[in-house]
Amino acid sequence: MKHLVLTTALAGLALPATAQTIGISIPAATHGWAGALNFHAEETVDRLSEQFEDLDFVLTTTPDPGTQISDLEDMMATRDIDALVVLPFESEPLTGPVARIAEGGTWVTVVDRGLSQEGIEDLYVAGDNESFGRTAGEYFVENLDDGAQIVVIRGLPSTIDNERIEAFEAAIEGSGIEVMAMEHGNFNRDDSFTVMQDYLSRYPEIDAVWATDDDQAVGALAAIEQADRNEEMFVVGGAGMKQMIQRVMEGDEMVPVDVTYPPSMISTAIEMTALGVMNPGLPVSGRFIIASELVTPENAESFYFEDSPY
Amino acid sequence: MSTTTTTPARSRAWMPDLHVLGPILALVALVLIGIALNPNFLSVANLTNVLARSAFIGIIAVGMTFVIAAGGLDLSVGSMAAFIAGLTILAMNTILPSMGAGIAVIGVGVLIALAAGLIAGAINGLLVTRAGIEAFIVTLGTMGIYRSLVTWLADGGTLSLDFALREIYRPVYYGGVAGVSWPIIVFALVAIAGEVVMRHTAFGRHCAAIGSNETVARYSTVAVNRVKTLTYVLLGLLVGVAVVMYVPRLGSASAATGLLWELEAIAAVIIGGTVLKGGFGRVWGTVVGVLILSLIGNILNLTDMVSPYLNGAIQGVIIILAVVLQRKGTAG
Numbered sequence: 281m282k283h284l285v286l287t288t289a290l291a292g293l294a295l296p297a298t299a300q301t302i303g304i305s306i307p308a309a310t311h312g313w314a315g316a317l318n319f320h321a322e323e324t325v326d327r328l329s330e331q332f333e334d335l336d337f338v339l340t341t342t343p344d345p346g347t348q349i350s351d352l353e354d355m356m357a358t359r360d361i362d363a364l365v366v367l368p369f370e371s372e373p374l375t376g377p378v379a380r381i382a383e384g385g386t387w388v389t390v391v392d393r394g395l396s397q398e399g400i401e402d403l404y405v406a407g408d409n410e411s412f413g414r415t416a417g418e419y420f421v422e423n424l425d426d427g428a429q430i431v432v433i434r435g436l437p438s439t440i441d442n443e444r445i446e447a448f449e450a451a452i453e454g455s456g457i458e459v460m461a462m463e464h465g466n467f468n469r470d471d472s473f474t475v476m477q478d479y480l481s482r483y484p485e486i487d488a489v490w491a492t493d494d495d496q497a498v499g500a501l502a503a504i505e506q507a508d509r510n511e512e513m514f515v516v517g518g519a520g521m522k523q524m525i526q527r528v529m530e531g532d533e534m535v536p537v538d539v540t541y542p543p544s545m546i547s548t549a550i551e552m553t554a555l556g557v558m559n560p561g562l563p564v565s566g567r568f569i570i571a572s573e574l575v576t577p578e579n580a581e582s583f584y585f586e587d588s589p590y
Numbered sequence: 591m592s593t594t595t596t597t598p599a600r601s602r603a604w605m606p607d608l609h610v611l612g613p614i615l616a617l618v619a620l621v622l623i624g625i626a627l628n629p630n631f632l633s634v635a636n637l638t639n640v641l642a643r644s645a646f647i648g649i650i651a652v653g654m655t656f657v658i659a660a661g662g663l664d665l666s667v668g669s670m671a672a673f674i675a676g677l678t679i680l681a682m683n684t685i686l687p688s689m690g691a692g693i694a695v696i697g698v699g700v701l702i703a704l705a706a707g708l709i710a711g712a713i714n715g716l717l718v719t720r721a722g723i724e725a726f727i728v729t730l731g732t733m734g735i736y737r738s739l740v741t742w743l744a745d746g747g748t749l750s751l752d753f754a755l756r757e758i759y760r761p762v763y764y765g766g767v768a769g770v771s772w773p774i775i776v777f778a779l780v781a782i783a784g785e786v787v788m789r790h791t792a793f794g795r796h797c798a799a800i801g802s803n804e805t806v807a808r809y810s811t812v813a814v815n816r817v818k819t820l821t822y823v824l825l826g827l828l829v830g831v832a833v834v835m836y837v838p839r840l841g842s843a844s845a846a847t848g849l850l851w852e853l854e855a856i857a858a859v860i861i862g863g864t865v866l867k868g869g870f871g872r873v874w875g876t877v878v879g880v881l882i883l884s885l886i887g888n889i890l891n892l893t894d895m896v897s898p899y900l901n902g903a904i905q906g907v908i909i910i911l912a913v914v915l916q917r918k919g920t921a922g
Contacts, residue, residue, distance in 0.1 A: 308741075311846045315746030437899055463891055463898045468846045473839070474643055478891035481636040482628060495748075495846075502840050506764055507635065523750070589747025 299334040300557045303361035304550065305351050306391075307369050308341040311436075311467040312495040313519050316543035316590030317367070324547040328554055335554060345369040349377045356381060363387035363557045365549050371396045371439065387557060391549045393440070402565045403556070405549040407541045412572040413444035415539045416490055416516055417451025419574060423514075423536075426456035428487040431479045433465040433472050433496045444492060460486075465496040472499030480507045488513050494521035494538065501534060510534055519543070520575065520583055521590055529580035538575040540583060543590060545570050612915040613862055613878040616908065620885045628892040638771055640881075640888050642763070645773035646671070648880040649832040651855040652784040652873055653825030657725075658859050659788070659871025660821045661801035662718065665729040667829050668851030669736035670710050674833045675843035676740040678703045679749045691754040699759075699837070704830040710736070711826015715819035733852070741845040748844040756841040763838040773835045780828065784873040794871075797821060801868025857905075858883055861912040882908065 304325070309315035318341060325337045338359050342348040348369045355361050364386055368374035375396040382388045382400050390401040420430065432448075435441040445462070452459075460483055465472030472491065479486065480503060489504075491497035497517030504510060514533065517524050520540040527535040548568065556564040575583050624631035650667050657664050682699040689695050710732070717728040743749060751759065766772050788794035796817045799807040808814050837843070860866055861882055862875025886908060890901050 309746035309845050312748055312844060315741070315744070315748070315845060318746040434898075461894065464901075468849065469840050469842065469844075470847070474639075474887065475891055477639045477643070478636075478888055481630045481633060481639065482892050495844075498840065498842070589745040 299336050300363070301336040301338065301359055301361045302363045302365060302550070302553055302557065303338045303340075303352075303355040303359060304365045304546075305340050305342065305348055305355070306367045306546065307348075308343045310343065312521060312590050313467065313493070313541070313543050316588060317546050319589050320544045321546045321550065324550045328550065332554070332558065335558065342369060345373040348374060352377050352381060356384070356386070361386060363389065363553050365389045365391060365546075365553050367391040367546065368393045368395060375400070387553065389549050389553045391546055403549070403552060404567045405545055405552065405570070406568075407545055407570050408572055409440050409443040409541075410447040412518060412539055412541050413447030413449075414451045415572050415574050416492075416518065417448040419516065419537055419539075420457055420488060420490065421452055421455040424455075424457055424487055428457050429460050429483070429485060430457060430488045430490060431460050431476075431483065431486055432462040432490045433475055433492060433500060434462050435464070435493050435496070436466045437464060441492075448490065465491070465493070465499065467493050467495055469495050469499040469502075472496035473503050474499075476500040476503035477506070480504065480509065486513050489515045491515055491517045493517055494519045494524040497524060497535070504534070518572075519590075522585065522588055525575060525580050525584045528575050528577055529584060531577045536576075538580075538583075540573045540575060542570060610863070613875055613882065613912060616861075616912055616915075617878050617882050617885070620882060620889065624885065624889050624892070627889060627895070631889070631892060634769070636888070636892075638774070640884050641777070642771050642773040644880050644884040645777040646832045646836050647851055647854050647858065647883070648777045648877060649780050649828050649835070650825070650851060651858040651876045651880050652780050653821075653828035654855045654859050655784065655862070655864050655871045655873050655876045656788070656794075656797050656821040657825050658856070658864050658866060659801050659868055660797040660818055661804065661868030662725040662818060662821060663729065663856070664714060664725065664822065664825055665852045666710075666714060666732040666736060667825065667855060668848040668853075669733045669740070670707070670826070670829050670848075671833050671836065671851060672740045672843055672845070672847035672849075673736035673743075674703050674706045674710070674830060675837055675847055676743045676749045677706055678833060678837055679751045679841075679843055680743060682755055683752050686752055686755060691752075691758060693758065695755060696759050696762075700834050703833045703837075704827060707826040707828070707830025707833070708823060709826070711823040711829070712819070714826065715822030718822065719815040719819050737845065740843065740847065744844050746845070748842050751837065751841040756838070759838040759841070761838070763835060776831065776835055780831065781873060781877045784876075788871055788873045793817065793820070798868075798870055801865075801870070803869075854883060855880075857909050861909055863916055879912075882912070 304321060306317055306321055307314050309318045325339055328335055329337060338355055340351040342351055364381055366378060371393055378388060378395060379400045388401045389403040392406045463475045465475050489500050491500045494517040497515050500515055514536050516537060518539040518541055520542060524535060524538050528538050552564050555562060630636055678699045681702045682695050685698060686695055714729055714732055717723055718725045762772055796812045799812055800814055800817060804814060858879035859876050861879035863872045886905050890896055
């Protein structure tokens with residue numbers, strides 16, 4: 281609470297004299313979702329810098345937690361940022377460095393991946409992994425019979441992945457749906473293609489696939505088509521990739537629905553942070569959780585973004 | 591590390607052939623484990639899957655065998671494959687409106703992939719030989735460059751081949767002759783050609799001579815720089831060939847394409863019995879190495895025996911074991 285008051289006071293003093301600088305640190309575009317995150321971050325930065333002359337941005341993308349810590353140190357030391365928007369690469373290693381920045385009076389917005397300690401950030405903007413897993417699970421329960429057999433392709437081993445899987449398992453508990461296998465596709469099309477090929481060799485009957493991610497769904501679908509078992513099962517991905525939303529929209533029976541986990545949440549975070557630093561006293565601190573929604577042929581149009589690379 | 595280079599010659603006497611037989615024994619053992627664990631392991635579909643998915647790394651690893659035998663190293667092949675795949679897809683999409691969907695567009699795409707591989711390989715090779723920079727550094731640099739370039743080309747997302755072209759191009763990965771799919775055929779042809787070149791041509795012998803002792807090779811009138819450059823050019827060309835087989839599989843390329851291919855290729859070469867510091871290369875061993883690595887993944891996916899978190903650990907153990915077994919049989 282104390283540092284919150286301090287932030288407001290400092291920002292209030294600084295505002296008339298100099299431009300405000302917002303530092304943004306996000307993971308590099310190593311897979312589709314992160315790529316879209318980068319796209320939306322850059323787009324928002326371009327738009328806001330054009331709109332507001334006294335707003336400066338420092339955008340860095342990092343391939344690993346170590347580099348991210350160095351980036352944050354550089355931002356503090358050389359760019360004297362007034363606010364930080366950070367999507368921690370990993371929670372544990374980033375908690376200390378981000379806490380020190382917050383203690384120094386800089387406004388901190390944490391995106392998507394929470395820190396290990398509560399109460400560090402001023403604003404938390406995130407998707408809801410629990411609702412992501414649950415939404416998918418509920419769809420499976422509604423659309424599969426007792427005794428149905430499914431396979432799961434998990435994402436990159438991480439807390440996010442664990443939360444999604446736990447929520448999914450909780451949602452299908454008692455429905456009689458059997459999860460035959462779970463392997464990691466690492467959010468990678470090629471890895472998921474391989475995993476799905478092996479599932480198809482291993483199980484003569486599969487009723488549905490929860491691919492947990494749209495890139496993974498693309499890989500899984502290619503493997504199913506190769507084995508010519510299209511009629512047998514449906515695939516549910518997740519995140520909201522353009523091509524997948526389109527297939528849902530067209531009523532593709534293999535891709536009946538999708539579950540959102542919008543990468544554009546970074547825009548929400550940057551916009552709210554910009555609002556906060558430019559208008560001292562405006563209440564934007566707190567938690568902003570973006571629910572995962574079920575994309576169906578009926579509502580798919582409102583989730584389709586032509587220009588997005590994802 | 592140091593013990594491997596000081597292995598005394600005595601071990602050669604009691605087990606003369608282990609370094610040749612080691613990889614084959616490991617492969618046979620894996621096949622037996624696969625059969626025991628899952629009845630579908632030997633099905634045509636599963637064997638086709640495993641061989642076809644080995645083809646990309648396999649084709650690249652054959653080229654890598656020459657580079658490593660000549661004392662070089664190439665860390666850039668995975669990124670290079672991703673970049674060339676992206677470039678090829680972009681080029682085919684661009685010329686599609688003017689040429690119309692047909693074999694011609696695919697032909698141009700294939701030529702672009704091969705040419706790009708050739709040029710990328712030549713850049714690596716010339717930087718190593720003409721500029722005199724260590725291969726590790728040169729290819730570490732180009733690795734980063736190509737990875738960034740493909741991310742930039744894709745605008746952080748995924749480059750996808752136009753749907754009309756994908757249908758025409760698809761048989762190159764999924765089709766085949768007499769039940770054997772194209773990637774397997776191409777992999778086999780590349781492997782056989784590689785084995786012949788390594789064993790029965792002056793080029794193959796020069797590679798080993800340079801890797802063994804560059805100065806001696808130079809005094810023996812081997813055109814050291816030319817041969818070394820050519821190994822990188824050959825590898826680049828084979829990366830192009832791998833891309834030609836890869837693009838029709840999913841019809842897309844992104845920053846995640848070809849991730850860690852370079853390390854898998856290097857691991858396969860080493861498992862196969864080629865010496866990492868150069869001087870000796872064995873192409874058929876490399877092929878066995880590639881198959882061993884693919885089979886581990888396949889077997890782990892076919893069973894629930896091991897936590898998926900441990901896949902990497904098992905691959906690591908097998909790589910080290912394979913090399914330990916071989917080093918006991920060689921004088922390093």
